[in-house]
Amino acid sequence: MANVEEYLNRIHRDPSPLLLELEQQGHANDIPIVSRETGRLLSTLVHAMQANRVLEIGTAYGYSTLWMALALPPAGHIWTIDPDRARTDIALGYLTRAGKADAVDIINQPALEVLKTFPVRNLDIVFIDALKAEYEGYLELAVPLLKRSGLVIVDNLMWSGRSAAEPKPGDSVDTKAIREFNKIFLNHPQLDATIIELGDGTGIGARIDE
Numbered sequence: 350m351a352n353v354e355e356y357l358n359r360i361h362r363d364p365s366p367l368l369l370e371l372e373q374q375g376h377a378n379d380i381p382i383v384s385r386e387t388g389r390l391l392s393t394l395v396h397a398m399q400a401n402r403v404l405e406i407g408t409a410y411g412y413s414t415l416w417m418a419l420a421l422p423p424a425g426h427i428w429t430i431d432p433d434r435a436r437t438d439i440a441l442g443y444l445t446r447a448g449k450a451d452a453v454d455i456i457n458q459p460a461l462e463v464l465k466t467f468p469v470r471n472l473d474i475v476f477i478d479a480l481k482a483e484y485e486g487y488l489e490l491a492v493p494l495l496k497r498s499g500l501v502i503v504d505n506l507m508w509s510g511r512s513a514a515e516p517k518p519g520d521s522v523d524t525k526a527i528r529e530f531n532k533i534f535l536n537h538p539q540l541d542a543t544i545i546e547l548g549d550g551t552g553i554g555a556r557i558d559e
């Protein structure tokens with residue numbers, strides 16, 4: 350089978366030079382950034398929803414943040430959480446160069462702490478991409494912050510194929526956590542959720558409860 354990722358990269362427009370530079374820096378420094386196609390999906394969804402309030406859990410160098418920031422409407426805002434200040438300083442540098450620093454708040458604390466007292470409601474999008482063992486906790490705290498019809502988007506749900514593999518005794522804590530999370534996510538009573546084979550497996554759930 351032809352290499353689908355290579356084919357799609359060939360026929361898509363190139364990302365902006367800044368996104369390309371950030372993507373290269375992320376790969377060069379072994380930072381686990383989302384795939385380019387996941388970045389494109391985030392951008393399309395932010396555009397489609399005219400998302401004004403976006404919460405991101407897991408900033409790193411701000412690659413996914415920048416994809417979303419470049420798609421925000423004029424009054425849109427992103428809150429992005431990552432305790433690693435050295436990484437988020439790099440994110441801030443790119444956001445500043447993109448003219449988007451004012452549209453993004455970087456919060457340098459553990460996400461579970463932040464989410465417990467996060468004051469903003471009616472979020473359009475929550476994007477989850479931090480500690481795999483905490484995904485379930487992020488989901489439970491984030492769903493009530495979403496507006497009705499808002500989206501929770503989750504990265505790494507295929508976990509490089511390990512989620513779908515036959516369970517075995519040596520499976521890591523993260524692999525087990527993602528498998529458990531996938532069941533909870535797909536059966537969440539407040540979400541209409543699905544997992545698509547894009548990037549490393551992308552969960553998309555719309556809040557449906559009244």
Ligand SMILES: C[S@@+](CC[C@H](N)C(=O)[O-])C[C@H]1O[C@@H](n2cnc3c(N)ncnc32)[C@H](O)[C@@H]1O
Binds near residue numbers: 409432
């Ligand atoms: C997969 S990376 C995020 C990549 C980013 N979303 C992107 O695609 O450019 C995960 C990040 O989660 C951060 N992290 C670790 N513990 C965390 C916590 N308790 N709360 C929030 N983020 C955390 C790590 O520092 C790391 O930068």
